[in-house]
Structure formats: C-alpha cells, structure tokens
Amino acid sequence: MVEDLSWFVSSHCANQGHCVQIAHTRSGPFIRDSEHKEGPLLHIRMREWAAFLAPTQP
Template identity: 45%
Template sequence: NGAGGMCVEVAVADEGVFVRDSKNPSGPILAFTGGEWEAFLAGARDGEFDRA
C-alpha cells in the first residue's frame, strides 16, 4: 500500500460529493457541494496544501 494506510473513498452524486475513510465505512462522512470539491481539487493541483 503506497498510501501508508491512508485511504479514502469518494462518491459523486447529484446531491454533492461524499468522502469517507475506506477502512471505516460506517464512520463519519464529509459532504461537499460540487463547487467546494472543485475548489479543493484546484487547490491540491496548485500546491495550496503542500507542507513547507
């Protein structure tokens, strides 16, 4: 496992985008609007979350 055990599942639906820990499927779910998810992806692509 190249992710070091950090795995998430992402589901895209008409209602939005849902993210959860794949090892804890009955645990909490993070819900985002399509716009919020796109902003997150753009920030990740631009290095906004890179550690200095």
C-alpha cells in the same frame, strides 16, 4: 441514500489501507475513511469541491 452510493478509491492507494473513498453525487462528493466505512461521512458541495481541485488542474 448513502447505501446506494458507488464508492471508489484512487488506484494510487490500492491494497494499502489508510485511504479515503469518494462517491460522486449531483450535489457533490461524499468522502469516507476506507478503514471505517460505517463511520462518519463528509459531504462537500460541488462549488467547494471544484475550488479544492482547481490547483491540481493543468
């Protein structure tokens, strides 16, 4: 399953390294270190992701 994920990184981080990559799924995003792509993944449930992003929304 993880091999099939589409990863992206913020345009604010382009070519700087030291970033995280995110792959969205129905159950919530997976997050990984852009410099250690084979390392551990963090999976966050959609409810927690929405709560994390809420303060950034207008």
